[in-house]
Amino acid sequence: MLLVPQLREHLSEIKAHLSKKNFKDLSLLDDVLTYDDERKSLKTKLDGLNQQINEISKKVGQAIKTEDLSTAELLKTQSNSLKEEISLLNAASKANEEKMESLLAQIPNIPSAKVPEGMTPEDNQVIVQVGNRPNFDFEALPHWDLAKKYKIFDLELGVKLTGAGFPVFTGKGAVLQRALQRYFLDFNIKKDYYEVIPPLMVNRESAFATGQLPDKEGQMYYTQDEFYLIPTAEVPVTNIYRDTILRKEDLPIKLTAFSQCFRREAGSYGKDVRGLNRVHQFDKVEIVHISHPHNSYNELEQMKDHVAELLASLGLEYRVLLLCGGDMSFASAMTYDLEVYSAAQEKWLEVSSVSNFETYQANRLKVRFKNDSGKNELCHTLNGSSLALPRIMAAILENYQTPQGIRIPEVLVPYTGFEVLD
């Protein structure tokens, strides 16, 4: 959520930046400020009335002590008449704040100045493109065909066990999947990330704090115990620091976590969702930073470079996109997408998305640190995938295929124990 004082101070700039995000409803911002004015004036009135009651109550106590019962009775009547006024104002102020919150929740994060203009994926800026694509002198198969040929994963079996979009990894495919998990984690740990294994279900508060609720409720699986299955490890991991005040020296906090991720992805069908391109349950290794506001964009660059290095180490051709305003997510201030080229599908697959949320999440999370003047200040939060497994798996299968089997990238061989998947 945006911060109202910022909104007040930089209204016209914020409006200008938001239109870059294709956000049309700019009058919402003015409405928020109107509600905020009302909030303040109600608060002032209420505080004054409460003060009066407090003073009267003290006098009642004294009067009773000195056995001046008639004064006490008189004061009680005064207090009672104030109470009616207070309960009216209380109701008004509650309604006011709820309305203001709900408006505020509809306003997306402000894109950073560096975010390019644009509405569609075509407007994203390609920052770098690295690596070579394989030249096949045979007919290259998409990964869903390779999966059948080499028994790597089985989607039909998943349908039997659960439903569409729940792949069952089998044999060497399962080993490769496990190798990827471990390799990614080890790579992150070498770069000073601290590993956690979070719960796969979270409560309502956690889902709200990172912004999954209320807007994306339909995207999450929900259990009878009122827990949400996590759509990404970002949710539990970032929530570790919910409602905390950190010391400046603690920053940045760099965490990594492997988890299964669960997404309902309602209403998506067709070619883009074949094979592992889009599934309901998948594996992902996530990185999360809690950062000092002055350093967060530095850290965004580091995270982006970190993921790029990881992709390069797998020998995959990749490119880095700086997303344009219109293609960014609601809560992000700036996002890099990393994509690998799938030679057999002949298209780019998004395998990581690295974002700086600035204070947008931190405001809900209440993650703060003591700044130099001793005041509590919101941290910035960032996160990214490092990496999402299914599409990496797809890209490895497709790009490393030979007529004899799938070659395993060198860095993974110590983890798989075999060099060719056949």
Added chain:
RNA sequence: GGAGUGGUGGGUGAGUGGCUGAAACCAACAGUUUGCUAAACUGUCGUACGGGAAACUGUACCGGGGGUUCGAAUCCCCCCCGCUCCGCCA
């Protein structure tokens, strides 16, 4: 699932109606001193919002919500969560 017990500031923990926004201790921070990777002493030390240029000041908050009362951390009701024992299971 059954029974019991409890939720207070960064932590431990006192507090059963006004003198309690909250003792004490620990941690943290600042300073003094003896000078040596430490100890002792002194001081500071919750959060949010409002008013104010500021010093400062007001209000709210003792798991959450409601109620009783002039006045609630303290009494009543509902809900949530933790812990212990039993049961079940890995």
